[in-house]
Amino acid sequence: MSEPIRTVDVAVIGGGPAGLAAAASAAREGADVLLIDRNPQLGGILNQCIHDGFGLHAFGEVLTGPEFADRYVRSAREAGVRLQTHTLVTRLTPERDLICSRIGHRETVRTRATVLAMGCRERTRGMIRIPGTRPAGVYTAGTAQWLTNIGNIRIGRRVVILGSGDIGLIMARRLKWEGAEVVAVIEKLPYPSGLPRNINQCLLDYDIPLYLSHSVTRIHGGNRVERVTVARFDESGCVVAGSEFDLSCDTLLLSVGLIPENELSRQAGVVLDQRTRGAEVADTYMTNIPGVFSCGNVLHIHDLADWAAEEGDRAGAEAARYATVAAPGEIKPSVAIRPGNGVRYVVPQRANVADQRVLLSFRVTAPSGATTIRAVAGEHIVGELRLRKAHPATMEQLEIQLRDEVHDVEVTCV
Amino acid sequence: MNERTMTCILCPNGCELRVTWAEEPSPATVSVDGNLCPKGLTYAIDELTHPMRTLTTSVRVRDGIQRLASVKTTTAIPRDALPAVRSALRSIELRAPVAIGDVVLADAAGTGVDVVVTRAVSKRTNEAMT
Numbered sequence: 001m002s003e004p005i006r007t008v009d010v011a012v013i014g015g016g017p018a019g020l021a022a023a024a025s026a027a028r029e030g031a032d033v034l035l036i037d038r039n040p041q042l043g044g045i046l047n048q049c050i051h052d053g054f055g056l057h058a059f060g061e062v063l064t065g066p067e068f069a070d071r072y073v074r075s076a077r078e079a080g081v082r083l084q085t086h087t088l089v090t091r092l093t094p095e096r097d098l099i100c101s102r103i104g105h106r107e108t109v110r111t112r113a114t115v116l117a118m119g120c121r122e123r124t125r126g127m128i129r130i131p132g133t134r135p136a137g138v139y140t141a142g143t144a145q146w147l148t149n150i151g152n153i154r155i156g157r158r159v160v161i162l163g164s165g166d167i168g169l170i171m172a173r174r175l176k177w178e179g180a181e182v183v184a185v186i187e188k189l190p191y192p193s194g195l196p197r198n199i200n201q202c203l204l205d206y207d208i209p210l211y212l213s214h215s216v217t218r219i220h221g222g223n224r225v226e227r228v229t230v231a232r233f234d235e236s237g238c239v240v241a242g243s244e245f246d247l248s249c250d251t252l253l254l255s256v257g258l259i260p261e262n263e264l265s266r267q268a269g270v271v272l273d274q275r276t277r278g279a280e281v282a283d284t285y286m287t288n289i290p291g292v293f294s295c296g297n298v299l300h301i302h303d304l305a306d307w308a309a310e311e312g313d314r315a316g317a318e319a320a321r322y323a324t325v326a327a328p329g330e331i332k333p334s335v336a337i338r339p340g341n342g343v344r345y346v347v348p349q350r351a352n353v354a355d356q357r358v359l360l361s362f363r364v365t366a367p368s369g370a371t372t373i374r375a376v377a378g379e380h381i382v383g384e385l386r387l388r389k390a391h392p393a394t395m396e397q398l399e400i401q402l403r404d405e406v407h408d409v410e411v412t413c414v
Numbered sequence: 415m416n417e418r419t420m421t422c423i424l425c426p427n428g429c430e431l432r433v434t435w436a437e438e439p440s441p442a443t444v445s446v447d448g449n450l451c452p453k454g455l456t457y458a459i460d461e462l463t464h465p466m467r468t469l470t471t472s473v474r475v476r477d478g479i480q481r482l483a484s485v486k487t488t489t490a491i492p493r494d495a496l497p498a499v500r501s502a503l504r505s506i507e508l509r510a511p512v513a514i515g516d517v518v519l520a521d522a523a524g525t526g527v528d529v530v531v532t533r534a535v536s537k538r539t540n541e542a543m544t
Contacts, residue, residue: 040479050484050532051470056425064470066484066533070514149472152481177471177500196421196428201467205493304426389430 008034009323011098011111012081012316013089013264016044018296019117020072021309022316026115027079029320034109035081036100038088043069044119045142046305048149051170053197057306068305092116092268096291112323113291115315116265116279120258120297122167125219128256130162132219135226141167141255148174156251160228161185162216166194166303168255173202182208183247186230188215191367193255193393195303216252217244225250260298268292275345276300283351283358285315286322293319300347300361303395311361335377335408342366342413343373344392351409353402360398362411364390374414375400378407422449422457433458466490470532473503473518478510478535485518486532491525498523510537 012023015037023035041047046054049065056062059071076083091099098109122140137156139147145167147153159180161168164187172182185203190213192199203210211230217239218229232243260278262270271288273280278299279287286293295315296308334353337360339346346362360375360383371390375383375398383400390396390413400409415434422429429449436443439462446455460466468490472482491499499522506518512531519529 047533050472050486052468052486053426062425062468064484064486064532067514070534149484150480150482152472152474174471195426196430197423197426200421200428201423205465205467 005108005110007110008032008112010034010113010115010316010319011036011109012115012117013092013098014044014117014119014296014298015039015042015073015083015085016117016119016296017046017069017072017305017309018119018298018312018315019044019115020069020076021312022115022117022293022295022319023081023083024072024076024079025313025316026113026320026323027076027081029317029324031113031320031323033079033081033316033320034084035076036084036087036089036098036109038086040085042073042083042085048142048146049170049305050149051174054305057304058309065305072309089264092264092292094269094289096289111291113293113319115312115319116262116270116287116292116294116298117296117312118261118264118298120260120301123254123257123259125254127259128254130216130219132228133221135219135221135224137221137225137251138219139251139253141165141171141253144171144251144253145174148178154178154180156180156225156249158183158249159251159253160216160230160247160249161253161255163187163255163257164189164192164194164199164210165255165257166198168253169194169198169202171253171255172208173206176206176208180251182206183249184209184211184230186211186214186216188213188233190235191391195393219252220246225252228252258297258301260301262298265292265294265298270294273345273347273349275339276347278347280349281347283348283355284318284322285311285348286318291319291322293322300345300395302361303393307361307395307397314359334406335402337375337409337411340410340412342371343411346411351402353404353406356402358400358402360400360411362396362398363392363394364396364413365392367391368413372414373398373411375409375411377403377409378405380407382409418462420458420461422454424453424457429454431458433462435462439463465493467493467496469496469499469529471500471503474507475512475535476507476509477538478508478512479538480533480535483508483512483518483531483535484533485529487522487525487527487529489527491522491527495523495525499525499529503529508535510535 009031046065046069054068279294
């Protein structure tokens with residue numbers, strides 16, 4: 001049976017902040033753009049992020065998640081992007097064909113360029129291997145957020161939160177407002193993972209205790225969570241003997257990290273970076289597959305949606321240029337960009353020396369006070385950034401100036 | 415002199431403020447160190463005298479494609495007023511369609527601040543709820 005095939009200049013997979021911004025930007029560059037999202041509504045995870053703090057960088061004002069999403073949906077629509085919801089891309093071929101599925105319909109979309117903007121998923125109980133029984137009442141923080149803010153479902157009455165990521169902190173306050181008791185937030189690292197403002201307005205305001213250097217070592221309960229065992233961890237990551245105590249609760253939320261969702265990319269043969277778990281990209285955000293670009297949380301986990309959208313904006317413009325410029329030659333990026341001492345990862349991982357200025361996004365490995373980040377190519381310093389304080393929870397950006405000589409770039413904390 | 419450190423919550427920068435003040439905190443006596451912008455001073459004074467917070471929550475919607483519409487106070491309100499506003503919102507049920515900016519509750523709990531919709535909810539037709 002032959003399937004209908006249509007052709008577009010640029011297809012964007014995923015209608016969150018990065019995908020919407022990429023689609024709008026590609027359309028403004030003159031490309032014929034199709035954005036595909038599996039959900040009934042556009043905006044991605046922003047729709048359940050009803051708290052404020054979005055938009056300061058992108059719009060100079062403080063917006064809630066849904067308002068921030070609405071701005072991008074409008075600008076994509078105004079730019080002429082075709083927005084297709086309820087549609088799941090089940091496969092991306094190395095030739096950039098998208099196999100799309102929606103109820104009662106299957107079609108192939110042939111693309112000159114494809115932008116991957118599928119976002120990320122939360123780490124689950126299975127991924128962090130908490131021992132114990134398997135009762136109901138264990139949720140990832142984002143699932144709890146969906147159930148509370150979209151589903152109007154009460155998830156529990158006595159809640160322990162493992163992990164101090166921002167979603168967990170926001171949910172601590174949210175559940176408190178919904179009448180639940182939030183017993184504690186438990187963080188295995190000696191410092192919080194979320195933004196300091198969320199520690200202040202979500203935990204301190206409501207006297208919710210934060211246990212640093214602690215983790216949940218066992219879940220107890222039959223049909224429903226009854227309690228969790230918490231223990232202190234030393235610097236080498238071992239349980240401190242005798243430090244265990246139990247907290248009674250009916251619900252455990254996990255806010256223990258996000259993983260880029262790269263199923264489609266992997267199937268298509270996109271090479272992933274072990275550090276980011278996102279694609280390895282050139283400074284054009286193009287992956288190893290010609291014409292396939294990546295941006296937003298599917299490329300690397302961002303701290304703010306504003307930065308994910310801004311990255312989408314740049315990637316979308318590059319994708320449009322690739323799709324509309326006649327016979328794009330395969331550009332071989334000529335230098336590698338690597339993280340060095342004190343730096344966890346750097347994106348992009350490659351750059352063409354002909355592109356003189358390159359914007360790097362990176363994270364440091366450990367918190368510290370004032371520090372200098374330096375990008376070095378051979379003998380030359382090609383970029384430097386002074387930070388008042390460095391924290392792994394914050395994504396930092398540094399612009400480097402490439403020289404004509406071909407030297408790999410290393411980014412380090414000095 | 416009194417001294418306190420606090421994290422400014424007005425934006426994601428989350429500046430670590432070192433705040434010093436004399437007897438009674440007021441614009442004349444409070445000084446702030448560590449802020450990236452002038453809002454840091456305003457925040458510190460408010461925090462010492464009457465902490466202000468923006469409320470973001472949701473209210474029920476009848477006949478909509480969603481069960482809830484997210485809402486916010488248009489500006490920050492006294493933190494002490496949050497419970498009264500939340501409780502006033504609990505008794506409200508909107509009717510779809512609602513649009514971003516629709517006023518849900520005017521002068522919420524006497525704060526002089528309105529609560530408005532932050533997410534549009536269109537009217538449900540025959541399709542199932544999502």
